Amino acid sequence: MITSNASLHKSVDWVIIALYLALLVCGWFSVCGASYTYGEPDFLGMDTRAGKQLLWIGCALGIGFVLLMLEEKLYDLLAYIIYGAVILLLIATLFVGSDIKGSHSWIRLGGGINIQPAEFAKAATALALAKFMNTYGFSLRRRRDFLCVMGLIFLPMAIIILQEETGSALVFFSFFLMLYREGMTGAxxxxxxxxxxxxxxxxxxxxxxxxxxxxxxxxxxxxxxxxxxxxxxxxxxxxxxxxxxxxxxxxxxxxxxxxxxxxxxxxxxxxxxxxxxxxxxxxxxxxxxxxxxxxxxxxxxxxxxxxxxxxxxxxxxxxxxLQPHQKVRIEVVLGMKDDLSGAGYNVNQSKIAIGSGGLTGKGFLNGTQTKLKYVPEQDTDFIFCTVGEEQGFLGASAVLLLFLAFILRLLVLAERQTDRFGRVYGYSLVGIFLFHLFINIGMVLGLTPVIGIPLPFFSYGGSSLWGFTILLFIFIRIDSARKRLN
Incomplete structure (x- = not known):
């Protein structure tokens, strides 16, 4: 069930793809800046993070192309199967997952490659919700339907919590934005x-x-x-x-x-x-x-x-x-404790890096805080501090404006869907990206607790990049078929 290139070229939304590519490019340069070490002879080699991220980006583009080539009907037909398979994978991860920084949410594939199934659970849950809520006679005001929707959301969330990956689990609360759009009472x-x-x-x-x-x-x-x-x-x-x-x-x-x-x-x-x-x-x-x-x-x-x-x-x-480190992070954010050498160290160093960038920044690969590795996780969870240090206030603002344009375009696409399946999936996508953007930037600026979630298309790592790409390109394919479905 492959679609024709000619029809796809005419119906696909090239604006959102252009924004996606722009974010990928900006994200890769940020990974380069965050992972580069002074005197490194070949920072594009496959043994460096910049080189590996380039490989992940190439794979992501390939995944996006394959998802666009598939018939949109497949996403409706296979929604429950995909959801069930991901749930089984999440359960399996509890038993075979590797312990990485206290989390049992990673599966080692060999060759230094790890995948995090929780990143793919978001797309699977969005598809399952879209499928269920698109059934004839569905109503959020009916108790049975509402409880089923809650079950679809909280089942993967509970398993991910058991993997001690609280940050990824909290992302599932973003689905409530979609539920509000679909008629859930504001109460x-x-x-x-x-x-x-x-x-x-x-x-x-x-x-x-x-x-x-x-x-x-x-x-x-x-x-x-x-x-x-x-x-x-x-x-x-x-x-x-x-x-x-x-x-x-x-x-x-x-x-x-x-x-x-x-x-x-x-x-x-x-x-x-x-x-x-x-x-x-x-x-x-x-x-x-x-x-x-x-x-x-x-x-x-x-x-x-x-x-x-x-x-x-x-x-x-x-x-x-709550775990001791989680309690300390909350206390630091609320100003109840100053732990600059412990839980508050990352945030403090991140704010120093962003502040040192000034208006125009220190320039690409010239950030001292990031080059000297003062900021832990500076190429993953705290990568936005690299943007602030190297590109300054203007560069950081440009990145935020790019994300704003991306989110607004997603809202336009979600609202123009001709059936509930596409609209539910689209608003689920909007909620997920908004949650990641708000929490990640808030972590870097010290406005929200550090819960360890990546910045879409910027943070280093294949799982998060592929997960966001799958989320996006499924929606692009669904949107491209709206006229024919109408």
């Missing part, structure tokens, strides 16, 4: 944002007291936020603005009264009062659910109780579930 995204806010605020200010009162600022603020979010959701999803106003006003009034009492009469832990207000709000929600038989009151009750459970369990997870 799920809002709940996710709330969870992040609860965790960050509660942890960051856990040891800060509220004035002279024995009340942690973090816990006090989070419990107050839960009350206000509950009132806000009541106003939006039940249209009972009178009830929401009483809930918000009562919470704020009780908080102010107890705050004044604790400040001027008897100091005590205000968080117990805040917890009691949250429980009282849940009882109010249950009362209106029973009286008016409006299911949204029950859902908001679950949100409030779920928020409390998540917040009070996050301390246990942080203290007993």
């Amino acid at each position: 799920f995204l809002f709940s996710g944002v709330c969870a992040v806010v609860y965790f960050i605020v509660g942890l960051r200010f856990s040891d800060v007291m509220l004035g002279n009162m024995p009340a942690p600022v973090g816990k006090f603020v989070v419990l107050l936020l839960i009350q206000l979010f509950t009132a806000g959701m009541t106003a939006v999803y039940t249209h009972r603005r009178d009830v929401a106003a009483w809930m918000a006003g009562g919470s704020v009034l009780l908080t102010l009264l107890t705050l004044l009492f604790s400040a001027y009469v008897i100091p005590f832990d205000l968080t117990w009062v805040q917890l009691g207000i949250c429980v009282l709000l849940t009882l109010v929600l249950v009362y209106f659910w029973l009286r008016e038989h409006l299911r949204n009151f029950l859902y908001i009750t679950f949100f409030t109780l779920g928020s409390l459970v998540f917040f009070y369990s996050s301390d246990f997870v942080f203290a007993h579930v």
Whole structure:
């Protein structure tokens, strides 16, 4: 099932291919800059990273060409088979995978070549989701369909976590962008944002007291936020603005009264009062659910109780579930700890490298921080610091603008699809690239925790490059057939 070159040439989107090639070229020069050592006689040899990356790029172009030659129907027909095969490969990796830097997510093929199946699981999951969500009668609002979608996303994610590759597992949360586009209620995204806010605020200010009162600022603020979010959701999803106003006003009034009492009469832990207000709000929600038989009151009750459970369990997870290096990375990002010689070393050296580049940079192969190997993982996870040091602010901005054009073009392609299969796959692709771009650049700048995910088309390595290429060229092939399918 091979398509004809003539028809493909007319229908393929050459703009996205041109952007892909431009990113590949910029990425290869960045790998050269990051891996080059002063006095190296032949930095393009196959024993150097620059030479190997050139080989990976050649293979990636070959993979892309083959994917374009295949009929787009194959991706629909084989979606579940590909997904199942990748799941089996992920499971096999648990037993035969090599231990590389604490992760058991790599399979050695010999000759110094390793592959990471987790990189290919993203494309397989996107195909399976597109196939399932394109079935007749599918609806995210139907409980069975929603649970099946969650299963398709979280199954590979759970296996990858067992491989101790947390960064690659977190990428699967990017599929929620596609789900939102396909009609998932914004309450799920809002709940996710709330969870992040609860965790960050509660942890960051856990040891800060509220004035002279024995009340942690973090816990006090989070419990107050839960009350206000509950009132806000009541106003939006039940249209009972009178009830929401009483809930918000009562919470704020009780908080102010107890705050004044604790400040001027008897100091005590205000968080117990805040917890009691949250429980009282849940009882109010249950009362209106029973009286008016409006299911949204029950859902908001679950949100409030779920928020409390998540917040009070996050301390246990942080203290007993996360690995020590993961806890230190989070503490460094939140400014709770300065570990410049340990977990914060990579980020600190990366920021020094980027800052030293100035406006125009030091020039290709002239970066001192990267040439002297001050930045660990500078050609993989932290490769953007090489761009900043050698090309400066202008060069780094140009790279970000190139990525912006790439993402915007993907959005155009995803939105113009004539069937749900192509649209679901396209938005899955957009979410994955956005997640990688935001987290990787955030790691280099010290804005997000270091979770070890590559910068698309820039970071050294065959698995990530091939994984991104497979993701992209499957979509390009699907998009090229949209007119015929219409």
